[in-house]
Amino acid sequence: MAFNSVVLAKQxxxxxxxxxxxxxxxxxxNRAALPAIFNPEDLNALESALALRDRCGGTVTVMTMGPxxxxxxxxxSLCRGADRGILLTDRRAAASDTLATSxxxxxxxxxxxxxxxxxxxxxxxxxxxxxxxxxxxxxxxxPQVTYVEEILDVSDSxxxxxxxxxxxxxxxxxxxxxxxxxxxxxNTPRPPAxxxxxxxxxxxxxxELSKEATEKxxxxxxxxxxxxxxxxxxxxxxxxxxxxxxxxDDIEADLTWCGRSGSPTxxxxxxxVVLTGNEHKQIEPTPQAISQMVHELIEDHTIG
Amino acid sequence: xxxxxxxxxxWVFAQQHDGKLNEVSLELLSKGRQLADxxxxxxxxxxxxxxxxxxTVPLFxxxxxxxxxxxxxxxxxxxxxxxxxxxCQLITKHKPQIVIYGATxxxxxxxxxxxxxxxxxxxxxxxxxxxxxNTDPSSKVTHKDLLLQIRPAFGGNIIATIVNYDRWxxxxxxxxxxxxxxxxxxxxxxxxxxxDIELAPEDALIKVLEKxxxxxxxxxxxxxxxxxxxxxxxSPDGFQLLRDLANALGGxxxxxxxxxDSDFINKDHQIGQTGTTVRxxxxxxxxxxxxxxxxxxxxxxAKILAINTDAEAxxxxxxxxxxxxxxxxxxxxxxxxxxxRA
Ligand SMILES: Cc1cc2nc3c(=O)[nH]c(=O)nc-3n(C[C@H](O)[C@H](O)[C@H](O)COP(=O)(O)OP(=O)(O)OC[C@H]3O[C@@H](n4cnc5c(N)ncnc54)[C@H](O)[C@@H]3O)c2cc1C
Numbered sequence: 001m002a003f004n005s006v007v008l009a010k011q012x013x014x015x016x017x018x019x020x021x022x023x024x025x026x027x028x029x030n031r032a033a034l035p036a037i038f039n040p041e042d043l044n045a046l047e048s049a050l051a052l053r054d055r056c057g058g059t060v061t062v063m064t065m066g067p068x069x070x071x072x073x074x075x076x077s078l079c080r081g082a083d084r085g086i087l088l089t090d091r092r093a094a095a096s097d098t099l100a101t102s103x104x105x106x107x108x109x110x111x112x113x114x115x116x117x118x119x120x121x122x123x124x125x126x127x128x129x130x131x132x133x134x135x136x137x138x139x140x141x142x143p144q145v146t147y148v149e150e151i152l153d154v155s156d157s158x159x160x161x162x163x164x165x166x167x168x169x170x171x172x173x174x175x176x177x178x179x180x181x182x183x184x185x186x187n188t189p190r191p192p193a194x195x196x197x198x199x200x201x202x203x204x205x206x207x208e209l210s211k212e213a214t215e216k217x218x219x220x221x222x223x224x225x226x227x228x229x230x231x232x233x234x235x236x237x238x239x240x241x242x243x244x245x246x247x248x249d250d251i252e253a254d255l256t257w258c259g260r261s262g263s264p265t266x267x268x269x270x271x272x273v274v275l276t277g278n279e280h281k282q283i284e285p286t287p288q289a290i291s292q293m294v295h296e297l298i299e300d301h302t303i304g
Numbered sequence: 305x306x307x308x309x310x311x312x313x314x315w316v317f318a319q320q321h322d323g324k325l326n327e328v329s330l331e332l333l334s335k336g337r338q339l340a341d342x343x344x345x346x347x348x349x350x351x352x353x354x355x356x357x358x359x360t361v362p363l364f365x366x367x368x369x370x371x372x373x374x375x376x377x378x379x380x381x382x383x384x385x386x387x388x389x390x391x392c393q394l395i396t397k398h399k400p401q402i403v404i405y406g407a408t409x410x411x412x413x414x415x416x417x418x419x420x421x422x423x424x425x426x427x428x429x430x431x432x433x434x435x436x437x438n439t440d441p442s443s444k445v446t447h448k449d450l451l452l453q454i455r456p457a458f459g460g461n462i463i464a465t466i467v468n469y470d471r472w473x474x475x476x477x478x479x480x481x482x483x484x485x486x487x488x489x490x491x492x493x494x495x496x497x498x499x500d501i502e503l504a505p506e507d508a509l510i511k512v513l514e515k516x517x518x519x520x521x522x523x524x525x526x527x528x529x530x531x532x533x534x535x536x537x538x539s540p541d542g543f544q545l546l547r548d549l550a551n552a553l554g555g556x557x558x559x560x561x562x563x564x565d566s567d568f569i570n571k572d573h574q575i576g577q578t579g580t581t582v583r584x585x586x587x588x589x590x591x592x593x594x595x596x597x598x599x600x601x602x603x604x605x606a607k608i609l610a611i612n613t614d615a616e617a618x619x620x621x622x623x624x625x626x627x628x629x630x631x632x633x634x635x636x637x638x639x640x641x642x643x644x645r646a
Contacts, residue, residue, distance in 0.1 A: 129428035131416040138420035143509045144384050146413045165409040171514035264425030264471040268438050271463045285629030294641040302586045302607050
């Protein structure tokens with residue numbers, strides 16, 4: 001059977017290459033100072049969904065919640081083979097914790113019809129929480145299979161999946177609709193295809209176009225901006241290059257469960273990790289000095 | 305969500321797997337004990353399963369005052385949905401103020417599902433928990449005696465403390481190994497509270513066909529001495545020098561993620577944020593630069609010896625002893641000195 005899959009992907013700051021400048025005085029992180037990347041395990045989720053579609057047919061829709069710049073990962077997904085990309089963007093969604101995020105995503109997934117499978121990466125590298133997947137599954141009332149490493153057999157409406165739990169494996173059978181979270185050992189994501197890149201590098205979302213127009217005409221030039229936007233949207237849409245964009249009204253989200261008011265967890269304090277220049281004993285790399293140190297460690301019972 | 309309930313218990317989710325308690329649950333009981341004492345409320349352990357009555361005893365020995373025990377055919381094997389439903393029923397009934405879970409794959413599968421159903425807050429992968437007050441910066445209202453949920457964020461570059469004052473219970477998952485496992489007090493006793501759970505077959509949609517559990521061949525957490533190698537070791541063969549040293553000291557081999565990613569050694573040896581957290585008497589870091597994610601797993605070692613060719617490597621700033629030099633010369637010299645000690 002053919003599956004309609006939704007992949008939830010996130011654009012994240014590259015936490016591997018973080019610098020001091022990335023921290024603001026109020027303790028929050030200046031995301032703008034960090035390169036934004038496709039969350040690594042979301043790429044594994046996308047690959048699993050694409051591979052399943054190649055095997056059984058169906059569609060792959062990639063959805064991301066974030067600022068207009070998150071269109072970049074939708075473009076990237078289209079180049080890798082996704083059928084459709086949707087940007088969920090709304091200022092009122094800012095400051096959402098995992099609970100509010102999963103609520104918003106659940107409204108958006110419900111808006112799509114006939115979803116059989118939801119794919120998420122196991123976790124995002126900016127928060128490492130691994131919470132949004134299971135929370136979304138609960139909100140959709142879907143069963144969940146986390147830590148999926150391989151989709152084995154696929155029959156009518158059940159899947160056999162192998163989970164990698166770090167200290168062992170589990171082979172499970174699960175019905176659809178189903179939410180799965182995918183680990184990084186599942187696959188090697190296919191690179192963007194050259195032919196698709198030629199086409200989709202020009203895809204744009206409305207929010208990006210409006211930014212483009214404001215830069216072009218200046219903030220006050222409402223009429224020019226509107227005209228330009230209308231034109232560009234029509235052009236792109238005719239070529240299938242207009243990235244769909246939804247806000248909280250489009251997905252009929254109840255605002256009390258979104259953003260700050262929908263987020264039970266609050267930041268109490270943030271400390272950046274600074275190394276205190278601790279005094280250590282410098283040992284010369286000579287046999288005598290090393291023996292002396294070993295002797296000290298025996299004296300204080302560190303080694304027996 | 306349940307109402308704010310200052311008299312509510314502190315709960316630890318007691319993870320069991322095929323009738324065996326997961327060690328992290330016992331670690332959490334010792335932390336839970338401290339929290340419950342601060343709040344002057346009972347410490348409860350929640351045990352779900354089938355035919356697991358005998359497991360209540362070690363839970364009391366490790367500090368629980370009560371064990372909430374719910375047994376059901378559909379709870380025999382762990383499954384996200386049945387366990388989440390059972391736990392939500394217990395939370396709704398008994399209204400604990402705090403629920404903590406071990407951040408194992410299973411705990412991280414279960415806790416968010418419960419949090420979503422309860423519309424409660426949840427903080428993942430905490431490295432410490434405490435009780436404290438929080439003043440909301442906009443309303444200036446002070447909330448007393450909240451669970452402070454402390455965790456590294458942003459790839460370990462910051463430490464965030466999270467609170468949750470309006471939608472209870474306050475919940476967190478806690479990393480394995482970061483809390484000390486105390487010696488059990490075999491004279492401790494407590495009360496078993498048996499609860500009936502309502503579950504239907506349609507709650508259990510996932511079939512577990514096969515399970516394979518691989519015991520880790522090494523026991524890093526229990527090891528007094530760890531000799532750990534990093535990218536600087538350069539090859540799988542290089543680790544042999546570290547093994548010679550570890551054997552001479554009666555220690556285990558640890559590794560940085562870079563060494564694991566380069567296939568110098570298998571992942572069971574990884575120490576750090578995404579590996580094992582250790583607190584040995586002696587940690588010897590060889591050819592490890594000391595990235596924040598690595599330090600997160602070893603900085604509580606009683607003594608740290610760093611061996612590195614780069615005198616500026618960050619590892620030296622948390623070390624007690626530092627040797628600047630090539631490990632290929634330093635490590636054999638150290639092994640020789642250790643062997644000569646008797
Ligand atoms: C989300 C996330 C999670 C992570 N989790 C972990 C984790 O759990 N554990 C972990 O370790 N890392 C983790 N990392 C990776 C971490 O950031 C570092 O990349 C890693 O710890 C570096 O390993 P290293 O010190 O061995 O390598 P490097 O940083 O490359 O350091 C090698 C060191 O070897 C020294 N050296 C070279 N040759 C010699 C020689 N002949 N003799 C002596 N010294 C020599 C060099 O001077 C250098 O200091 C994580 C990263 C991220 C983003």
